[in-house]
Amino acid sequence: MAWKQKRLGWVTIGVALGVTVAVLVTLGGPHQEQQPDPVSAGLPAPQRQPVVSGPVPEVPAPAEPRADWMRKLGPNEKPPQFVMFSFDGAASKEHWDRVLPITRQAKAHVTGLLSGVYMMSDDQGDDYTGPGHDRGFSSIGFGGTRQDITQRIEYLNDVIASGHEIGTHYNGHFCQGTEPSVGTWSTEQWNDEMDQFFSIVEKSRAKGFQLDPKNVRGGRTPCLEADWKAAFPAMKAHGLVYDTSHVSLGVTWPTVIDGVYEFPLPEVRVPALNRQAVMMDFNLWYALNGAKEEPEKAAEFTAVVVETYWSVYRAAFNGNRAPLTIGNHFNEWAGGAFSAAVEQFMGEVCVQKDTVCATYTEVIQWMQLQDPQILAQLRSFPAARN
Ligand SMILES: [Zn+2]
Structure with a gap:
């Protein structure tokens, strides 16, 4: 308990957490296997696992000058x-x-997860063969005309130059039902998909794309x-250090699974519906009306989603302070309701006190600056539930 008060005196998420932390500290830390089951004691289950497995991957140190928040936490600091x-x-x-004007105004950095096929013009589709699929087939099509590609390189270069991050959404987007879907792929097939992603990036670089x-x-x-x-x-074989595709119940600190950082998408309560949903645009749409196009309900849906974001943000802010992952597609589903919600929330939340809208790499860089024991402690906190 003394250690907790000295190092993490800010934690005020209730008696239940205090008890959990005290138990963990008494036992020598969250890596201990034998812990009493708090559920049987009527307490919320701590976020126990997975915590860290495999070597913790590293990213380069942040560029100078650093943002004021890019530093090691002081004692008792949240x-x-x-x-x-x-x-x-x-x-x-x-x-x-x-999005870009909002990020400039709110000093936010965001991450675009690029589908490689969007960097190929329609007439170049045959250069891509999705693992297990026919040559020239992609579930999400290709990138349009050659002029479209030229324009895309230009605006993505602006995105990169503005300090935002580009990750990958891979290429052909083969979900369950379009077999062999990614859920069935072997390591060899994933390697093939990623080889093709990086070769598309190289070909785009030859045309001026500034993505390293x-x-x-x-x-x-x-x-x-x-x-x-x-x-x-x-x-890992392709140098990736994080994944952001898992789902966690509530907002939890990123873990390391088999040597890869995992930033899960939280499953949360949608207050207006009083039901649970994964906090991602399509899942929220499905929860709202079974993902039917009802553009006349756009304003209503936006309000429900923004309220959900705020409610989850407050739970994390007043709780474990775990990074909040907000995933969206660039879409105009339901009359653009979900894009409007994410844009509104971004403008509002990124200017809040003690709040930083950052890229994945920036959050990893921040974690690299922290005392590993503090990170272990943060990961042991219960998920933030709204
Ligand atoms: Zn997608």
């Missing part, structure tokens, strides 16, 4: 509340044109699907 916005696909000028492949450090799998045991070795 972590900043990180909010990590990410956009699957990442190839929509219309959406970047709306070394800066592609992680991704999100299509529809959050994969056999992780098969996918993670391929991610």
